[in-house]
Amino acid sequence: MAELNLFGYCHGRTFAHRLDVRWKLACLLMLTSAVMTAKPAAMGPLSFGAILLWTGLRLPLKPFSRELPVFLLFLVFVFSVRAVSTSGDPWFSWGVLHVTREGVWEGGRMVWRLLMILVLGLIFITTTRPADLKAAVQWLLRPIPLVPEQKAATMVGLLVRFIPVLHQQIEETRSALAARGAVSRRPSLRHIRTVVLPTMRRVVLAADQLSLAMMARGYQEKRTESDFYTGPVEVLALISTGAILVGTLIV
Amino acid sequence: MIRLENVGFSYGNGQWSLKDVSFAVPAGELAIVAGANGSGKTTLLRHINGLLLPEEGRVLVDGLCTRKALGEVRRRVGMVFQHADAQIVGETVSEDVAFGPENLCLPRPEIDGRVREALDAVGLSHKRHQRPHLLSGGEKRRLTIAGIMAMRPKVVVLDEPFSSLDLFGVQQVLRQILSLKASGCTILVTTHDLDKIIIHADRLLLLHEGRLVAAGPPDHILPGIEQFGVREPDATRCGMPVRSWLN
Numbered sequence: 473m474a475e476l477n478l479f480g481y482c483h484g485r486t487f488a489h490r491l492d493v494r495w496k497l498a499c500l501l502m503l504t505s506a507v508m509t510a511k512p513a514a515m516g517p518l519s520f521g522a523i524l525l526w527t528g529l530r531l532p533l534k535p536f537s538r539e540l541p542v543f544l545l546f547l548v549f550v551f552s553v554r555a556v557s558t559s560g561d562p563w564f565s566w567g568v569l570h571v572t573r574e575g576v577w578e579g580g581r582m583v584w585r586l587l588m589i590l591v592l593g594l595i596f597i598t599t600t601r602p603a604d605l606k607a608a609v610q611w612l613l614r615p616i617p618l619v620p621e622q623k624a625a626t627m628v629g630l631l632v633r634f635i636p637v638l639h640q641q642i643e644e645t646r647s648a649l650a651a652r653g654a655v656s657r658r659p660s661l662r663h664i665r666t667v668v669l670p671t672m673r674r675v676v677l678a679a680d681q682l683s684l685a686m687m688a689r690g691y692q693e694k695r696t697e698s699d700f701y702t703g704p705v706e707v708l709a710l711i712s713t714g715a716i717l718v719g720t721l722i723v
Numbered sequence: 724m725i726r727l728e729n730v731g732f733s734y735g736n737g738q739w740s741l742k743d744v745s746f747a748v749p750a751g752e753l754a755i756v757a758g759a760n761g762s763g764k765t766t767l768l769r770h771i772n773g774l775l776l777p778e779e780g781r782v783l784v785d786g787l788c789t790r791k792a793l794g795e796v797r798r799r800v801g802m803v804f805q806h807a808d809a810q811i812v813g814e815t816v817s818e819d820v821a822f823g824p825e826n827l828c829l830p831r832p833e834i835d836g837r838v839r840e841a842l843d844a845v846g847l848s849h850k851r852h853q854r855p856h857l858l859s860g861g862e863k864r865r866l867t868i869a870g871i872m873a874m875r876p877k878v879v880v881l882d883e884p885f886s887s888l889d890l891f892g893v894q895q896v897l898r899q900i901l902s903l904k905a906s907g908c909t910i911l912v913t914t915h916d917l918d919k920i921i922i923h924a925d926r927l928l929l930l931h932e933g934r935l936v937a938a939g940p941p942d943h944i945l946p947g948i949e950q951f952g953v954r955e956p957d958a959t960r961c962g963m964p965v966r967s968w969l970n
Contacts, residue, residue: 481814483852601814640856681809688772688804689812689870690797690826699831 480635481601486529487705488599493608493698495706499713500596506713506720507588514723515584521716522591531598543590547583554579602632607698622693634679641674642667724750724785724878724909725771731779732766740766744935745780746928748911750877753904753923755941756913758930759952764913765805767930768880771911772802785877798827801871805882807863808856816858816866817842817851823874834873841869845899861892868899879903880911885919893919893968901969918956921945922965929953 483489488496510518560574606629613621645667725748732741741763748754756764769775770782773789773796782789789796801823804810813819817838824834842848845865850858855866864884871879881900885893901923904910912920921927927944929937931951937944945959958965 480854483815483854601818603814603818678809681804681806682812684774685804685810685812686822688774688797688802688810689823689874690794691822692794692826694828696825696828696831696834 480598482531482598484529484531484599486599487709488525488529488595490705491599491709492701492703492706493600493604494611494700495702495710496596496600497608497612499709500592502713502717503592504589506717507585507592510585510720511723512581514720515581515588518716518720519584519588522588522595525595526591529595529599531595536594543587547586550586551579551583554582597632601698602629604698605629605632607700610697611700626693630682634682637678637682638675641678642671645671645674724748724752725911726783727767727770727780728783729780730767730770730777730782732770732775732777739933741770741777741933743780744930744933746935746938748909748926750909751904751907752925753900753910753912754926754928755917755920755924756911756928756930757915757917757948757951757953758913759915761932762930762952763933764915764930765882766933768802768882768911768913771878771880772800773797774802798874799876800878800880801874801876803864803867803871803879803881803884805886807860807867810867810870811855811863813855815851816847816853816855819855819866820869820873823870827874837873837875841873844872844902845869846895859892861888861895864888864892864896865899868896868903872899872903876908878909878911880913882913884912885914885916890968897923897968915953917941917945917948917953918958918965919968921956922967 491499506514507518555571555575555578556569558572558575558578560572562570563573563576564571606625609628610621610625613619613624649666727744727746730741730744731739733739744763744767756767758764766775770777770789771784773782773793776790776793784796785799787795787799811819812822820838820841821834824837829837838851839848842851845868847858847862847865847869850862855863858866868881879900884896884900888896897920900910900912900920904923912924914920917927921941924941926939927937927941928935929944929948929951936951937948945955948955956965
């Protein structure tokens with residue numbers, strides 16, 4: 473039995489699942505802009521809102537908590553770079569590295585913003601079917617001349633479809649290695665040889681099998697796409713997120 | 724319905740995976756392709772769906788040559804892969820079943836109807852919103868069959884449909900195969916495990932090292948089949964009639 477992972481669609485009947493993907497994408501862009509421009513006073517209410525949204529949508533927490541350490545590593549890296557690279561009042565020094573109070577403050581704010589964007593992105597991914605996302609990309613690209621929107625949308629759809637596959641392949645390779653006593657996760661040449669190369673090979677094979685399966689079922693660029701629908705819920709969502717963005721800019 | 728004429732194919736390793744293979748399966752028949760590992764069974768199936776094109780000879784489905792009318796052939800031939808996971812392309816069960824009909828450019832209401840019908844037929848309606856990768860092995864195999872049924876093909880080819888399945892899984896898949904046959908589909912099944920399906924077969928094709936070494940009614944082919952790496956059903960070895968796994 474495969475395990476749930478973080479990077480895939482989770483079926484549900486919430487308003488976020490039902491929201492037309494084009495407007496959902498617009499809402500995501502506005503909320504992300506709000507997070508990126510928000511002053512510290514606005515970050516608290518925004519974070520509270522994001523947590524309310526996550527819990528209100530009843531999205532699974534277990535995969536999130538399981539994957540969080542990977543992101544924490546990235547966030548620690550971002551924080552550390554900010555802390556030592558921002559000039560200001562030195563807090564403490566370690567060799568040639570000087571950690572400043574301003575750097576710690578900036579690093580903390582940046583990490584907070586990234587965490588918020590991660591949560592918003594996950595809400596979007598877990599409530600949006602890749603087929604709908606593909607249709608939305610196609611719709612957005614259609615007015616642009618000389619852009620093969622169907623090909624581009626197919627590539628985006630496949631990319632989103634392939635993220636969970638990639639994740640699954642990495643986990644399976646790790647499990648296979650752990651079952652034979654190789655438990656180290658430290659980056660090293662040996663790690664690359666034993667984890668990265670077999671994973672890449674499996675990913676390429678999985679991609680090959682996926683394309684064969686799609687061909688066998690008559691895949692073609694011209695096919696029945698997802699239906700779009702704009703109703704009161706979409707309008708309400710746009711107005712709400714627009715108000716949040718404006719409010720954030722004012723505060 | 725299916726006709727192969729002197730088909731030859733090589734993967735480019737200097738060996739013929741198929742060589743001089745010719746046979747015909749009339750419409751509505753259930754034919755079994757048996758052979759040891761590496762005998763060319765999967766390669767043969769992929770030729771019928773047009774995933775592979777022959778280097779020699781030709782493959783005709785419903786009178787259409789795979790080389791000249793590939794799209795039309797794929798509309799007529801549904802293929803169930805050996806590894807169900809490899810065939811699943813949707814994020815939910817119903818989305819996966821809808822994938823084929825969407826490629827046929829059918830209107831959305833008809834796609835929804837076909838998805839409902841196919842999931843009802845394989846008993847997966849109650850799991851239509853579930854992620855396919857969380858299904859059991861037998862359920863995944865039934866899902867792949869539902870995905871094919873929704874396309875309403877004239878020919879269905881199944882690659883080792885019983886591998887890695889328990890008794891109930893085998894029975895469920897066997898019921899689906901017989902139901903497809905009853906609906907008029909021509910069916911080709913590859914297996915080296917004849918016990919499970921031979922009683923229902925109209926024709927047995929035996930492959931050995933890429934060559935067709937025997938073809939005809941199962942009763943005529945079964946004696947001596949073990950020299951080609953395929954186990955003869957226990958019942959016929961003991962001179963008894965073969966019983967269906969559904970009984």
